[in-house]
Amino acid sequence: MRSLLLLSVLLLAGLAAANDSFAPDRHFSLIDPARLDPAAAERAYARVVDDMAARFATSGEPAAKVYRRWLRTNRRPYLSATHGSRYVNNYVNRPARVYGTLEPGEAMPVGSIIAKDAVSVDSSGAVLPGALALMEKMEAGYDSVARDWRYVLILPDGSIFADSSGANPAGTGYCVDCHATAGDDADHLFLMPPGVARSPHAAP
Ligand code: HEC
Numbered sequence: 001m002r003s004l005l006l007l008s009v010l011l012l013a014g015l016a017a018a019n020d021s022f023a024p025d026r027h028f029s030l031i032d033p034a035r036l037d038p039a040a041a042e043r044a045y046a047r048v049v050d051d052m053a054a055r056f057a058t059s060g061e062p063a064a065k066v067y068r069r070w071l072r073t074n075r076r077p078y079l080s081a082t083h084g085s086r087y088v089n090n091y092v093n094r095p096a097r098v099y100g101t102l103e104p105g106e107a108m109p110v111g112s113i114i115a116k117d118a119v120s121v122d123s124s125g126a127v128l129p130g131a132l133a134l135m136e137k138m139e140a141g142y143d144s145v146a147r148d149w150r151y152v153l154i155l156p157d158g159s160i161f162a163d164s165s166g167a168n169p170a171g172t173g174y175c176v177d178c179h180a181t182a183g184d185d186a187d188h189l190f191l192m193p194p195g196v197a198r199s200p201h202a203a204p
Pocket of ligand 1: 080081082083088090114115116133134135151152153172174175176178179188189190191192193
C-alpha cells in the first residue's frame with residue numbers, strides 16, 4: 001500500500017514536472033546560452049534557418065510557409081530573455097510594417113502578422129532550432145482581452161503547440177497574459193530592444 005502511494009506521488013510529481021516544462025519561463029528556457037556577437041549570431045542562424053523554416057511550413061499555418069519572404073525588422077538575431085534566452089528575429093507582413101515605428105497609443109492594423117523565429121546556441125556552439133511564435137491582428141471583437149491578437153506557437157518539429165484559433169487555444173493563455181503587461185497603449189507589443197531595429201527607411 002505504501003509503495004502504491006509512493007508510486008502515485010512520483011507519477012503526479014512527474015506529471016507536474018512535465019506540465020511545468022510548458023510554463024512560460026520554462027518552456028522556452030535554455031540553461032546555458034552562449035553570448036554571441038551580432039555577426040556570429042547571424043552565422044548561427046543562417047546555418048539552421050532553411051531547415052527550420054521548412055519544418056515550420058509543414059504545420060499547415062499559412063504564415064509559417066511564407067514568413068521568410070517578409071521584411072525582417074531586426075538587423076541581426078538578438079537575445080530574448082523572455083523568449084527563452086534564444087536569438088530571435090521578427091518578420092512582418094505588409095500590413096505589419098508599421099511595427100518598427102509604432103507610436104504609443106497606435107494599434108497595428110487588422111491583418112498584421114508578426115512572426116518571431118528563434119535559434120538557441122549552447123556554450124559548446126551547437127545551434128538548435130527554436131519555435132515560431134506568431135501574432136496576428138484579427139477583426140475587432142475577436143478577443144477583447146487579447147486586443148484581438150491571435151497567438152500561435154509552432155514547435156521546431158512543425159507541430160502546432162497552441163493556436164488561439166485552432167488546436168489547444170488555452171495554451172496561448174500565457175502569451176496573452178505576458179503580452180498584456182506591455183499595455184494597451186503599446187497594443188500589447190513589446191517591440192524590439194534599442195539598437196536592433198533595421199532603419200524603417202530600409203524597408204523596400
Ligand atoms: C514572459 C513574457 C512573454 C511570454 C510568455 C510570451 N512573450 Fe512574446 N514577447 C515578450 C517580449 C518581452 C517580447 C519583446 C522581446 C523579444 O523580442 O523577445 C516579445 C515579443 C513577441 C513578438 C514580437 C512582437 C512584440 O511584442 O514586439 C511575438 C510575435 C511574440 N512575442 C509572440 C509570442 C507568442 C506567440 C507567445 C506564446 C506562445 C509569447 N510571445 C509569449 C514576452 C513574452
